[in-house]
Amino acid sequence: MSLADIISVGKSSQEMRTLQLSAVADSTGMLHVNDRTALSEILSAKRNGTLQKLDGWFPLKDAREAVNSADADVIVDCTTTNYRDAQPSLDCMLAAIRKGMDVVTANKGPLALQMRLIMDEASKSGRSVKFGATVGGGTPFIDFGMMCSAGTEIRSMSGVLNGTTNYVLTRMGEGLSMQDALAEAKDSGIAESDPANDLKGLDSAAKIVILANSLTGAGFSMKDVAITGIEGVTVDSLAEARRAGGQLRLVSTYDAALRALSVSPLPVSISDHINVSGMNNAVTYRTANGNEYTLIGAGAGVRETARAILRDLLSLPRR
Numbered sequence: 298m299s300l301a302d303i304i305s306v307g308k309s310s311q312e313m314r315t316l317q318l319s320a321v322a323d324s325t326g327m328l329h330v331n332d333r334t335a336l337s338e339i340l341s342a343k344r345n346g347t348l349q350k351l352d353g354w355f356p357l358k359d360a361r362e363a364v365n366s367a368d369a370d371v372i373v374d375c376t377t378t379n380y381r382d383a384q385p386s387l388d389c390m391l392a393a394i395r396k397g398m399d400v401v402t403a404n405k406g407p408l409a410l411q412m413r414l415i416m417d418e419a420s421k422s423g424r425s426v427k428f429g430a431t432v433g434g435g436t437p438f439i440d441f442g443m444m445c446s447a448g449t450e451i452r453s454m455s456g457v458l459n460g461t462t463n464y465v466l467t468r469m470g471e472g473l474s475m476q477d478a479l480a481e482a483k484d485s486g487i488a489e490s491d492p493a494n495d496l497k498g499l500d501s502a503a504k505i506v507i508l509a510n511s512l513t514g515a516g517f518s519m520k521d522v523a524i525t526g527i528e529g530v531t532v533d534s535l536a537e538a539r540r541a542g543g544q545l546r547l548v549s550t551y552d553a554a555l556r557a558l559s560v561s562p563l564p565v566s567i568s569d570h571i572n573v574s575g576m577n578n579a580v581t582y583r584t585a586n587g588n589e590y591t592l593i594g595a596g597a598g599v600r601e602t603a604r605a606i607l608r609d610l611l612s613l614p615r616r
């Protein structure tokens with residue numbers, strides 16, 4: 298199949314949408330895609346490191362150039378997350394919005410640091426920003442939270458939002474050292490080669506910020522979260538949690554009344570729905586009308602994340 302008519306998804310012809318890939322970029326350059334280029338050709342060139350040999354490729358000095366030279370309605374941002382300044386993703390998102398493009402992103406950095414700015418810009422320009430892939434991979438925690446808060450409001454939430462740390466804590470609870478549990482997670486492709494953002498609690502903090510902002514309209518950022526990672530967790534602290542009838546989990550919380558956000562390792566009772574094991578994530582929403590809802594699902598994974606991106610693309614308004 299050529300890239301000009303790459304993806305058609307829908308149950309009926311009325312729902313059918315066609316996505317056309319116009320360009321792809323990585324940290325080295327950008328490829329303008331023409332009708333004759335097959336998607337499989339691009340993917341194998343990327344895998345083999347020969348992207349620059351394809352027709353239409355040119356080097357990029359800066360990622361912002363990619364947005365300026367793209368002729369597209371939507372930008373899909375899957376660049377590396379950084380929590381220092383969220384660049385170059387933040388500038389790319391803002392440039393795309395100002396250029397009249399919608400944005401679909403899996404990158405938590407810009408939303409964790411500057412969500413209000415981004416959403417205000419999008420609203421001024423009448424554009425959409427979709428970020429379902431940033432929390433829970435393929436599990437729709439944000440959409441589920443929207444449904445739970447319809448006609449009421451979220452008073453508080455608590456969740457286990459990072460698969461890597463949950464895997465490590467689960468395996469440590471089974472007797473492994475943190476070093477061995479982490480090595481196992483890396484070997485099986487669960488943890489990134491540099492899992493520092495996970496272990497320090499930054500990934501969980503970004504996710505609770507994105508959830509709180511998108512479900513309550515607040516304008517929190519990472520600096521508003523009291524963060525303790527799992528680096529200090531020992532076999533003794535896990536045993537203590539077990540003696541108290543629970544398990545140690547890296548828990549993210551939001552309390553609307555206190556306007557407080559936190560991430561820390563806490564003992565979670567065995568019967569608590571958010572006491573998930575391995576790579577799973579879970580979030581409990583508590584609403585003003587006294588209801589409590591929990592969603593559990595796989596928190597990451599390349600295919601699940603790609604599915605969340607596709608879901609966001611298909612939910613963009615027709616222009």
Ligand SMILES: NC(=O)c1ccc[n+]([C@@H]2O[C@H](COP(=O)([O-])OP(=O)(O)OC[C@H]3O[C@@H](n4cnc5c(N)ncnc54)[C@H](OP(=O)(O)O)[C@@H]3O)[C@@H](O)[C@H]2O)c1
Nearest residue numbers: 323324325360375376377378403404405430597598599602
């Ligand atoms: N993987 C998951 O399960 C998952 C789940 C949810 C969210 N996410 C988020 O999705 C994003 C992508 O994840 P990933 O696992 O695919 O990460 P990755 O393997 O590190 O890929 C990042 C991509 O971004 C490109 N890139 C980095 N800096 C760039 C720049 N300055 N200009 C242009 N391109 C740049 C890289 O190019 P090169 O190939 O040239 O290095 C690479 O292709 C991250 O923000 C991550 O947090 C991932």
